[in-house]
Amino acid sequence: MDMVPEKKSNPSIKRVIGVASGKGGVGKSTVAVLLAQSLAARGMSVGMLDADITGPSLPRLLGVDSFRAESDGNKLIPIVNEEGIKVLSINLFNEREDEPVIWRGPLLGKAIEQFWNDSDWGELDYLIIDFPPGTSDIALTALQTIAFSGIVVVGTPQDYVSMIVNKSVRMATMLKTPVLGIVENMRTIVCPHCGKETKLFDDGSEGGRARIGLPVLAELPWRSEVAQAKSLRWSKLSAEAKKDADTITSEMELALASLKPASSS
Numbered sequence: 117m118d119m120v121p122e123k124k125s126n127p128s129i130k131r132v133i134g135v136a137s138g139k140g141g142v143g144k145s146t147v148a149v150l151l152a153q154s155l156a157a158r159g160m161s162v163g164m165l166d167a168d169i170t171g172p173s174l175p176r177l178l179g180v181d182s183f184r185a186e187s188d189g190n191k192l193i194p195i196v197n198e199e200g201i202k203v204l205s206i207n208l209f210n211e212r213e214d215e216p217v218i219w220r221g222p223l224l225g226k227a228i229e230q231f232w233n234d235s236d237w238g239e240l241d242y243l244i245i246d247f248p249p250g251t252s253d254i255a256l257t258a259l260q261t262i263a264f265s266g267i268v269v270v271g272t273p274q275d276y277v278s279m280i281v282n283k284s285v286r287m288a289t290m291l292k293t294p295v296l297g298i299v300e301n302m303r304t305i306v307c308p309h310c311g312k313e314t315k316l317f318d319d320g321s322e323g324g325r326a327r328i329g330l331p332v333l334a335e336l337p338w339r340s341e342v343a344q345a346k347s348l349r350w351s352k353l354s355a356e357a358k359k360d361a362d363t364i365t366s367e368m369e370l371a372l373a374s375l376k377p378a379s380s381s
């Protein structure tokens with residue numbers, strides 16, 4: 117089987133970034149939205165594609181969960197949020213947000229293909245793709261269908277122990293998709309009362325990081341404002357959380373710039 121089929125690129129989209137992890141609940145969607153918000157705040161035109169078909173969370177995080185997307189008969193039209201970020205997610209096509217998506221693998225893959233090939237994204241500087249957890253069929257289809265500029269891997273220190281993150285890195289590499297680096301999430305906690313930063317894990321994760329051998333793009337502490345926010349609006353984030361988001365963006369751009377021309381978009 118050819119693992120790397122011809123991917124259809126979209127000349128109107130300058131860069132496509134995937135946010136992935138081998139594990140669920142480590143903060144992929146949070147990191148993807150912080151990245152998109154920080155890029156939009158820098159004046160870039162940004163889109164977000166929710167590749168998590170069975171557990172979509174982008175509409176809520178981007179504050180558009182009460183909207184419903186449509187097609188113009190030919191192409192799907194993304195919803196635009198308050199910050200100007202365009203978004204497509206299966207939840208925007210369901211009658212109700214809590215309706216479960218009970219589809220089998222091939223149909224799930226079709227949804228990803230449609231979001232990529234048959235949608236009117238317009239001109240974008242960045243399209244950020246929020247991956248489902250793990251190395252499932254949908255993750256594989258996304259990597260085989262979409263012409264990524266690079267993948268940002270999200271991990272928490274427990275991941276390094278189980279080395280599950282590494283599986284998604286290996287899958288991306290097998291599919292000839294450049295991995296830009298890791299965003300390490302929730303290693304420390306910032307006390308909401310006194311602001312002191314405390315380590316949540318003391319598990320030798322330095323060694324785990326070194327074994328994975330990828331550059332660390334950013335380290336994000338656990339912040340109660342992020343845990344409690346219904347949506348991650350740029351105007352509502354503290355200066356510290358905005359700084360976290362800006363670090364991911366700056367380091368990701370540096371990593372993209374250092375890719376060899378043949379593998380960059």
Ligand SMILES: Nc1ncnc2c1ncn2[C@@H]1O[C@H](COP(=O)(O)OP(=O)(O)OP(=O)(O)O)[C@@H](O)[C@H]1O
Pocket residue numbers: 137139140141142143144145146147168171173247248249301302336337338339340342343344
């Ligand atoms: N830095 C952080 N500080 C506080 N809470 C966080 C942080 N990162 C993520 N969370 C919280 O952890 C939970 C999981 O985060 P998120 O949904 O982004 O993970 P995910 O990897 O996308 O999950 P899934 O695998 O289900 O898609 C959410 O409740 C989120 O608010």
Ligand SMILES: [Mg+2]
Pocket residue numbers: 144145146168173246247
């Ligand atoms: Mg998610």
